[in-house]
Amino acid sequence: MKQIKLIICILVPLILLVLPASAYSLPGLTIIEQRVIAIFVFAALSWILEPIPIYATSLAIILLELILLSDKALVFLRSDSEMYGSQIAYENILHTFASPIIILFLGGFFLAMAATKYRLDVNLARVLLSPFGSNPRYVMLGVMIITAVFSMFMSNTATTAMMLSILTPVLAMMKEEDKGRIGLLLSVPVAANIGGIGTPIGTPPNAVALKYLTGDHYISFGKWMSFAVPYVVVLMGIAWLILIYSFPSGQRKLKLEVKGHFMRNRRAYVVYATFILTILLWLTDFLHGMNSYVVAMIPVTVFSVSGIITKADLRSISWDVLWLVSGGIALGLALDETGLANRLISRIDFDLMSPLVIIGAASVTAALMANFMSNTATANLLLPLMAVVGTTAGSLAGLGGSTMIILVTAIACSMGMSLPISTPPNALAFGTGMITTKQMAKPGVITAVIGLALSYVLIGILYLTGFFT
Amino acid sequence: MDKLYVLCVDDQPEVLNALENDLSDFENYLLIEVCDSGNEVLELMEQIDTEGDYTAIVIADQVMPGMTGVEVLTRIENDPRFSAVRKILLTGLATHQDTIQAINSAGLDHYIQKPWTREILNKTISKCLTEFVLDKGIEYEDLLPVLDQPVLYEALRKKG
Secondary structure, eight states, X not given: OHHHHHHHHHHHHHHHHHSOGGGSSOTTOOHHHHHHHHHHHHHHHHHHHOSSOHHHHHHHHHHHHHHHTBTTOOGGGOOXXXXXXOOBOHHHHHGGGGOHHHHHHHHHXXXXXXXXXXXXXXXXXXXXXXXXXXXXXXXXXHHHHHHHHHHTTSOHHHHHHHHHHHHHHHXXXXXXXXXXXXXXXXXXHHHHHHHGGGSTTSSHHHHHHHHTSOGGGOOOHHHHHHHHHHXXXXXXXXXXXXXXXXXXXXXXXXXXXXXXXXXXXXXXXXHHHHXXXXXXXXXXXXXXXXXXXXXXXHHHHHHHHTTSSOHHHHHTSOHHHHHHHHHHHHHHHHHHHTSHHHHHHHHOOGGGSOHHHHHHHHHHHHHHHHHHSOHHHHHHHHHHHHHHHXXXXXXXXXXXXXXXXXXXXXXXXXXXXXSTTTOHHHHHHHHTSSSOXXXXXXXXXXXXXXXXXXXXHHHHHHHHTTTXX | OOOEEEEEEOSOHHHXXXXXXXXXXXXXXXXXXXXXXXXXXXHHHHHHHHTXXXXXXXXEOSXXXXXXXXXXXXXXXXXXXXXXXXXXXXXXXOOHHHHHHXXXXXXXXXXXXXXXXXXXXXXHHHHHHHHHHXXXXXXXXXXXXXXXXXXXXXXXXXXX
């Protein structure tokens, strides 16, 4: 099965490579642009069929771009012909590994690693849970709020793992026939998936979106949170209601116990102070002029200098996540720098389509794809295309243009949360063996549909308040 | 995917039968092999290693003709190739001295008293398997249903 998938992923792009340029109804298509199409199709197929790990696909994209598109391409693949097209500087392709967006994510990783190492996450959870009392409904609300807040700064997977370990003893005590147990267990992945939308570093699709929000479309860390956090709050409130009504608890009282105390030593204080400082600096770029990418280097440096993150910790960084994003950036770069994006823009007329149809089609496609494949890979594939659509479709221009369509699509990428395979948090919750696929799918689908509708409301409000102008 | 093996060694066939039966929950995720002597299990480990697969767990009885369980486990402990293998002693007849040796020389991970219960055996295997998978950096996603949740959660949390 895996072999067949791999063959498809190699054969189809090969056919696209050897087809005569006239087979594509894109007049003036250069050889290089045709190669970009083949690379893009390779990326799409192998992210969807997954014959190789998804980060490996990203690396393959970057290698293929270097060999086929760069100014240091394999010599007999280059040509002086007019139809060869514009090559990409090889440095630009390699720079995607250290793109500012990757550094921003690395900063987030350092914050999260230091916080977990010094148990800031567990201790904060303990303090934040206590005001929610022992009524199962409000305990669930507390669990969801904490999960969502943490997943804005930690990975959704690590947050889910932490919260599930807090819930494990309680879940074990609850009766098997008590529906509330299913609800409580589901509340964690649901909140983690939604919470990731809250900040640019909350989940990789947001970071990929930032790649297309530069120049005139630049969105700062604080600006992103100013609309994303309210969106998360509303959607999570709705998800909470869905869960408490779908899975009412028979339990009168529920007490979550988290053991521990805040660490009090020099290094722990450095962690607390750096955490607070970094977030404050991210939110106040308009005061000090350092953008979020520059600020991200502060935790990386402080934690390395102070020995809080050691060489061994460095090795455990999720390079796969960073490289997956790099591949997405490289894909966008190829589309842009070879001129293929412009050719598509001049060729395809989206003006005839109603802007609402474009918005709906983009976000529904993203949400559907993200249910069956990685959210990040979905963003990697769709966002560069949406950037093209956003600049082409004149009808969108009045509604916020590419910024708007990029945001809607990025949010939709986080709506893939109805199946155990949709996201790692879902897989972890499903792995407890306490829930069925159906029990996970129902609230997942309802939340996603409402989430999409809310994202349309959100851009409507942003449009009316002049956010896009 | 790489194959993961659980090897059981005991000189009594009925014990091996019972073990195989009690480990049936893991059948879809692991390969369970039984051996009737220490030499056989060491040979099998060599073979698995040559094929590039993993011995994840060895469950050994203490009192056997030839090598004792502790002797087998000590040999495994002293082989750098097998440093991540989880070692379980399953016995009703270990002396105080055997137990001390098992902990000090054989790096024992778990001691199960005979007669065992299915529940305790499964829990132990699941915990040992999770530790092995995390130690070796094997992809855990496909094994999720048989892994020990708290151990996995802690490892994932630490990744931030």
